[in-house]
Amino acid sequence: MRAFAELLDRLSLTASRNAKLVLVRDYLKATPDPDRGWALAALTGDLTFDAAKPAMIRKAVEGRVDATLFGWSYDYVGDLAETVALIWPGQSDHRPNREPELGEVVDALRAAGRTEVRALLETWLDALEPKGRWALLKLMTGGLRVGLSARLAKTAAAMMRPAEAVAPPKAEGGEARAVLEPVDVSAVEEVWHAVDPPYADLFAWLEGRAERPSPDAPGRFRPVMLAVAVDETADLPRLDPADYAAEWKWDGIRVQAVVEGGVRKLWSRTGDEISAAFPDVMETLAFAGALDGELVVWRDGAVAPFGDLQQRLNRKTVDAKAMAAFPAAVIAYDLLADETGDLRALPLRDRRARLEALVGAHPEARLHLSPLVDYADWTELARLRADPPVGAAAEGLMLKRWDSPYVAGRPKGPWFKWKRDPHVIDAVLMYAQRGHGKRSSFYSDYTFGVWTEAGALTPVGKAYFGFTDEELKQLDKFVRDHTVERFGPVRSVRAERDFGLVLEIAFEGLQRSSRHKSGVAMRFPRISRIRWDKPAREADTLDGVMDLLDALESGGGRVARS
Structure with missing residues (x-):
């Protein structure tokens, strides 16, 4: 687990696409089977464990740590895996002699029933250091969130072909050797659904030790062409x-x-x-x-x-x-x-x-x-x-x-x-919640609303992107300075006719929704601008939003904005 934990940690702290590719490629080249195959399956989202649930993880940590202390810590950190990894006390007098290997963890979780997982989890958490605990919990819950797409992970795998394998044969009189062509990610994607984790046959081909796995399984998926x-x-x-x-x-x-x-x-x-x-x-x-x-x-x-x-x-x-x-x-x-x-x-x-x-x-x-x-x-x-x-x-x-x-x-x-150009409305910030990963220290998930006929705000959507890092700091400060209530990791922000923060929200579409109090839901909402200059009373109304919905449903697409 130590090498896998180090990989996840470095990926989460690396912004460069090329640097991420090198990290994954080097890990796959240096790590033996089957651990590297299970790691690749986890990075591509092809490894899940039905018996491992977040509720079980909470019960395990509350058995070792005061529940109130854990709740406060979770509220502050904002990420379950990170909180448990840091707060887990361990048991030094019963500490195992060695940390578990990634393959051992995967095999045990795949074979375990729901009642057996908690005991396994506690044993592993006792054996691991905080970084390893974090990686274990991310692996179990499937929430890696290290800024690496499945295609990027497959691209790194394609880069495993040894450099000497693509060199030309020696000059006449020298010893001849086979020439292997570089592997493109599309070739990996072509055979992906014909191979199974931990991908021993895939790695054998990428390393030049075997023929390419056949992609010709009936009903197979073809890699898509994108625009x-x-x-x-x-x-x-x-x-x-x-x-x-x-x-x-x-x-x-x-x-x-x-x-x-x-x-x-x-x-x-x-x-x-x-x-x-x-x-x-x-x-x-x-x-x-x-x-x-x-x-x-x-x-x-x-x-x-x-x-x-x-x-x-x-x-x-x-x-x-x-x-x-x-x-x-x-x-x-x-x-x-x-x-x-x-x-x-x-x-x-x-x-x-x-x-x-x-x-x-x-x-x-x-x-x-x-x-x-x-x-x-x-x-x-x-x-x-x-x-x-x-x-x-x-x-x-x-x-x-x-x-x-x-x-x-x-x-x-x-x-x-x-x-088409996105639709835009002005809405008022109502609630904020802590983010995850790099944003776990910031209030970065924002619920916003518009004015009803009665003069109250009703939520119409939630957005967590569209702003810069500097704007995130400004939004976070506004939330902390103007919090009126707390509900666990969520804060209610002061929002009145004469005081509130207006956000310009861009979105792709609207739909009627019985699940939302406002009766409407947005598709792909994001913050396009922070309207520090606009009074809250001048934000849009629910009637205006419903007029836009009616226009969309009738085949139009735009309504005039005041």
């Missing part, structure tokens, strides 16, 4: 509109629908299988191949707002009532494979022709073709983007080069996303 945000000033003037197909950026979630060799799978863009939550879609797919598209709720011949789809997301199973109320469908916009084989190397124009034929011949209404947007120039397309005829179901536009192959990752140039 970059278009810069209207720098990008559009140098691009020829005739080179690009335009289509709506649908307001759903990116999926791959795969039907191969009798295997049906529905994958999210991150490679998580979600087939069980959408049996109504899976049962009707009648094609051979792999589609890339958008999962939406389809009602009355049109895409429903994203809030309807949220009623179906994050469920392991779904009942008939939910399927009837929120019927799901896939809007297809690319074809990665068909019955003839892999199509990704073909240009988009050819893949699109095959996709149109496939969807046109499909017998069920759960599969739709993403229509192309006709336009003559960027000016005309900009007008359509600002006021799309499909209303709230479109976040903006996608631009795709007709000659582009389907390439994993986010290459600059072939695909662009041109999102």
Whole structure:
């Protein structure tokens, strides 16, 4: 555990992307199997333990430490793993002779029942130093939060290929040696779903000791091609509109629908299988191949707002009532494979022709073709983007080069996303909560509200990004200086008609919500500006927010702001 703990600690304190890559690569090269494989699974989110729960960790620490003291400490630190790691007293007279290895911890947790985990946890916490305790608890709860994406971890794994393996053979007369090509992260992603933790066969290939694992498992996930945000000033003037197909950026979630060799799978863009939550879609797919598209709720011949789809997301199973109320469908916009084989190397124009034929011949209404947007120039397309005829179901536009192959990752140039400008309201700060990780000492999660007709504030959203580090310090100081009540890690902030902090909130959309007192929920809210200059009484009203919601639902998109 010591090497894994050191890795997590250094990753959490390192901001540089390249430095993080080197840290993970060096760890994977220096650490033996199976520990490095379990570490990679943890970093990519592919290692979970059903029997390890935060409530059990709290019970364990409250058995060693006064509950009130622990509560105060947790309130101050703001992170469960960090608090327990620091406050755990240990038992020096029963201290084990050695710290557990990462592989030992994983094997024990995978085999343990829920009643056995607490005893294991206490034994390990007794054996470990604070840094190791923190790493153990992060591993158990799955909350690593060290600023490393799954793709970045796979990129580091791809970098393991030894430097000498890519050198050319010696000159004539010298001893010949095999030449191994460098490994790109897309090649790792291609085989990722064909290998299992702790990835011994993957590492054997990366180190040149074995052949590449076969990626050809039926129903497998293909690494996705992503778009970059278009810069209207720098990008559009140098691009020829005739080179690009335009289509709506649908307001759903990116999926791959795969039907191969009798295997049906529905994958999210991150490679998580979600087939069980959408049996109504899976049962009707009648094609051979792999589609890339958008999962939406389809009602009355049109895409429903994203809030309807949220009623179906994050469920392991779904009942008939939910399927009837929120019927799901896939809007297809690319074809990665068909019955003839892999199509990704073909240009988009050819893949699109095959996709149109496939969807046109499909017998069920759960599969739709993403229509192309006709336009003559960027000016005309900009007008359509600002006021799309499909209303709230479109976040903006996608631009795709007709000659582009389907390439994993986010290459600059072939695909662009041109999102609509965000909606903006002025709201008043009401509550603040401590953050996690580097922000555990700051009040960085902010709940904000707007004025009701009765003159009271009602919460409409929560945001925890959009501000600079310097602005975070200013916001934190405001919260501490103007706290009126405390509720554990949450503080209520003074917010009155004649006193309060106004935040300009940008967001992508609104939806009706019976779970929120205001009756409305925001999509992707963030703080775009701190309005130190604006009186709280001039913040927006709930009536104004509901007017915007009505406009969005009716196919408009903007209402005038005072």
